Amino acid sequence: MTTIDLAWGAGPSARYDTLAARFRPIFARIRDGAITRDLERRLPFDELSWLKESGFTTLRLPVESGGFGASLPELFALLIELSEADTNVTNALRSHFGFTEDVLNSRFAEQRARWLPRIAERETVGSGFSESGDAKLAAFSTALVRQGDHWLLNGRKYYTSGSLFADWINLGAVDGDGNPVSALVPTRAAGVAIVDDWDGFGQSLSASGTATFADVLLPDAYVNPSPERFRYATAFFQLVHLATLAGLGRAAATDVARLVGERKRVYSHGNADRIADDPQILQIVGRVRGAAYAAGAIALKAAEAVQRAYEARLAGDDDAETAAVAIADLEVNQAVTVITTLILEATTTLFDALGASAAKRGTGLDRHWRNARTIASHNPRVYRDRIVGDYAVNGTPPPGQYRVGQP
Amino acid sequence: MTTIDLAWGAGPSARYDTLAARFRPIFARIRDGAITRDLERRLPFDELSWLKESGFTTLRLPVESGGFGASLPELFALLIELSEADTNVTNALRSHFGFTEDVLNSRFAEQRARWLPRIAERETVGSGFSESGDAKLAAFSTALVRQGDHWLLNGRKYYTSGSLFADWINLGAVDGDGNPVSALVPTRAAGVAIVDDWDGFGQSLSASGTATFADVLLPDAYVNPSPERFRYATAFFQLVHLATLAGLGRAAATDVARLVGERKRVYSHGNADRIADDPQILQIVGRVRGAAYAAGAIALKAAEAVQRAYEARLAGDDDAETAAVAIADLEVNQAVTVITTLILEATTTLFDALGASAAKRGTGLDRHWRNARTIASHNPRVYRDRIVGDYAVNGTPPPGQYRVGQP
Amino acid sequence: MTTTATPESWLAEAARLRALFARDAVANDQTGGQPLAQLRLLKDSGLLTIGVPVAYGGGGAGWSTILRVTRELAKADGSIGHLYGYHANFLHNLLTQASEDQRRDWLTRTVAGNWLWGNSVNSFSHSLFGRRDGDGWILNGRRPFSSGTHVADAITIAWEDEATDARHFAAVTPDRAGLTILHDWDGFGQRQTGSGTVTYDNVRIHDSEVFANPDVVGTPFATLGPLHQQSVLLNVFIGQAIGALEEAKDYTRTKSRPWVYSGHDRHSDDPWVKRVYGELHIRLRGAELLADSALEALNGAWAKGPALTATERGEAAITVAAANVHAGEVALDVTQRIFEVMGARSATRANGFDRFWRNVRTHTLHNPAEYKTRNVGHWVLTGEFPEPGTFQ
């Protein structure tokens, strides 16, 4: 079934369904185990390996580099579908896709030449920018210091999303002079230890644990030529969250529709003989579905703006790129409140169409809210609105672009 | 300024801005007078004539028929922009664009041959299907009876949106045998009288008044060969309302941002020296803007589904057409609640960013809510959700398609 | 004058007036201007003087009763509720701010003349200044949002000292030389409140006319005025919301047509229509109870007199602010959502149901809910009360 058949709307390109067809059987398998994994707190190692094998992690690479040449709208549409199966998996790949953008955007030919093949060979990258949770702009205490012809890494990183599944950690640090520097660290290098101590009540299987680095030796080749990240990074990383919420909304809508259809118990004071015919119940189901539909439409519209920022980079006009990045940031920020509110409400109100047995852990229905709430907490609405308002009233561009560690 | 520059997102096609550039100066002129027209209750005759002259009413006609070959997403994107200028004008053209779809979809070559040139010559069509307001499925009391080689029309129609501006009224009636029949009636024919008695507190300038027909003579050529309308009519007419709301939201967002920027009075207990720097105020502005952005994105996504229904018709596969029409209906229905709720809230909460003088009639700010509320009342949310829920739970297709007078 | 001077009789009288005012509310909303017929009925009812203490010949009604009357009148007509409530706000200010002589003078004349009071004190405009001149002041400038001045028998005015920016209050009758009421209010709601501009061209005020009550200067008691004013607003919001829901209910029961696919012959049998009415009633009920709690808080603070402490004043301020914010929010929600359950044909000017939203939306702008909400949150987080001042 395509997204068109399911009334979720068309994908972002004519070839989208052909591209998606390759991955949908995997998404379906991932979805089958989602409730059990959540209940048993089992990390999706197998699921990530299926995706790697399928080439999913190479989506954005040009065909000539061994990828699929997916546009950003195509990528985000696929992330919506993946999130419908399991939002944890999307989160685990967020940094990988971000690093891929770093490489695709890099001005340094040797950087592209070094990493595009590794990505093409299905190697993946986890995150290593957070040291203290919310305070993303804090100076790094992790040190990457030159020592002879190598570098020596020491420090600790939290919320290293996806790192347990990944071959590399893309990490921010300070060099011997206190300047920012970033590097790729092999997760299996001596001195690297990653523990799954991420304790979120949602997104608990995204392997966002703590990584410690004790005298890890890195060659020059692993150190990035610039600590700058791709310029639409803020918009990109936020949009991954929004796509995740949109997919989660579709899963919630599908679940509630199925469960209402399966309900047998009839309330003596209901409005119809069958619950599945009760207009009040159907209205709730419709509202949840409408929320999911809207979230997808908005996220994909914002994805077009991010694509324009990428294309502006390729075109090489710096002013146009600056403008396109700002607009991408604004469009994504404009999308945050509506999508977040819709999905948080949908994952709460869907229960109003169901009975007491919907509270059994085995149904896994609360995970939608827990996941949505956790994602939303990492992307707070009110501040996005303020940024948009400041632009609308004062013309102030969105803050904090291009800074290391920003997302 | 394009919609991209304004952070409303890209239009639906690569050529969209080129197409829109022709009409945007007219939209700007229409917008300039919108508050005054609303206050003085002055019908937009001039404004409609500017649009006719520009060819706006021929948008959907193929280039070879004298139009612009606009796709439905292009049409709806332009209707959003027009609605940002004045929602009344959009409403006045709703029936015209609907009739254009009738002609484009017609299986009867002579029908296409007869009306495409008239539309190309900038003739326009108003609505004549409602007889009793809400009860759209009531049997028509308007009679169109064969008399010799002519037809004789007698009856009365309410809510004839746009008819005062139009050359024709597209009207439903019953023939001598009580069967449904529809015809085009020249607004200037003897026996036709149209009064602007539409008394809505919003959309008051859409010329949705009462038309009476007393022994109006019509030739065969004005009677439609079938009373059936184009099959995606329900979705299409609803989507015009949604596009109108989306445009209205943009206007509201732009107004509130401008007025906050102009505010001089400072509250002693505000959060900043200037109101335009107060984060609480900026958050409200941002939220309004996010609502408008989301509404546009959702409406344009649903427009793609309507386009697919149209293309399925052209392709001639009846089953595929039936499926595409149902999906279009569902996607539009899924969009109704979110868009309506967002815009009703935005047009109410925008005032929280402003002071007491925002209540002066001269600012025209209340018209956004009055217009939105009136449109929303013609397109009630709860029933759309029920239709969607019935599909999601039971697989029930949307009801009441293709019936005369349905929209 | 009412003969049986009890809160119940006054409320019954207000209910009687409400029914009368409902007849012309739609027409009056459309014309704007002065509600002269309604004002005559209001005067005849005796309700204008119930708030004057018995010692000055009035009814001695408590604030909660006066504000319930305000709420009742506002159910039919937001402008009348507003005029009545602000009339009472004058009483409140006079009783707290004026000397005993001033109180006696104005209140006995108010009762004798059965006066309606307006005000010209808008605190934001900073556009009316006085300079000292002998044993008085010369005022020049203008005041916008001078509610009720278009029909008032007497007016509270306020100006800033051009030298010190200190604020002073006095009362005058509208025939005071140099004072001109422009009748220029043209809001999209509250259309008969006459909240227009008053201009002052060398208006002379004698020192004896300037309100001065040495007993309460600097006390928390002297800062109860804004709480009373906020209470007027919130009761107008609640009254309008109740009125809107009742008119909508009648319309739905008698005029709405069922949705074509609803499967019901009557619109009011549709479970979703019931559901919406249930939800609106429930929310409104919660807001009403919060409004009632604010009435008690205001009465309680007033009863303490000049002994009122800053903490007691602060607690009352939080309760009033909470009730005010909630009443405004719920009233906007109710006055907007009624259309959802009345159907397309309800949205006409002739029905005039939109006046409820327009009135509430206009009136809530006199009352920045955002900052009030923030103040409540500041108290939640810190235990600190808002600094007494305009709107808080």
Place this chain on the structure above:
Amino acid sequence: MTTTATPESWLAEAARLRALFARDAVANDQTGGQPLAQLRLLKDSGLLTIGVPVAYGGGGAGWSTILRVTRELAKADGSIGHLYGYHANFLHNLLTQASEDQRRDWLTRTVAGNWLWGNSVNSFSHSLFGRRDGDGWILNGRRPFSSGTHVADAITIAWEDEATDARHFAAVTPDRAGLTILHDWDGFGQRQTGSGTVTYDNVRIHDSEVFANPDVVGTPFATLGPLHQQSVLLNVFIGQAIGALEEAKDYTRTKSRPWVYSGHDRHSDDPWVKRVYGELHIRLRGAELLADSALEALNGAWAKGPALTATERGEAAITVAAANVHAGEVALDVTQRIFEVMGARSATRANGFDRFWRNVRTHTLHNPAEYKTRNVGHWVLTGEFPEPGTFQ
């Protein structure tokens, strides 16, 4: 046992317990099962018997006091609030449905043993049937959602007559032969309520054990049980919401970090954070007042005794339904939105703040708010009260 038997002392005792229960609430949510330590404290406090009439050795507390205790306990721990409230619901049912002999028997034993009652009466499952056998019944089948049976000293049970489908109630102790408590409750919220399955394998009930109170059969008074049960739920909702807001407030003040661009050193100085706390407080306050009004409505209806009219019962039912719906809605809103103002690091299992939403969401499912809202709207539109029955 408490020595000073007043509502104030009971509420003070509940507040003391609340503080103790808060310490383990997160851990108990994670483990589920039986709150044995808390149950011991609850028994020691004497609060289990305050609802028993003085004549039977109890405290004679009114329903509003018992439900306020429920609310207080629920602030810390939704499961304990639930268990306590349903324990009181047993008292309510016994006092209305049972004969004087049955009341005396069970209530004196309850006081003597300081018992906690559970129930196995779920009315929807239609899965436990009794057949006549001599001077009694033989029960076979099962009951899901048998709250409190995992820790109860005695249990109210209900079955349908397999011949007539008539419903009968009785009380038993858990050692009754053939009765098995499966301990299989695994909800995502209210994790220690033990709302699992009880199976019945030829359980014998003597006719003398079947509740029968000829004085009230067929009266509106006999149908107050659902209103009490709905009141238990709504006070658990309100209690959980208050507890969530207070825990969130403490977290925001002590642990939250400011948004990077907020311009403030402390998160709690951010006007938007204040604004959200203000809004949540205001909404919760309205819901609390509505909940209080429902307590009064229930007390008032109860005070009428068997003389209670159908109209009086109906009016109480509408008030309770309104309070219940609103409490659930506001509690879901508060327990969800607190995260908005606590920040990303608050969303961990160790903090356990999500238990509030999970508890409220679980508990509101026992209580279809949609139909209750519809019932209120039906009354708004028609003046007709809901037919007495489960949930209404």
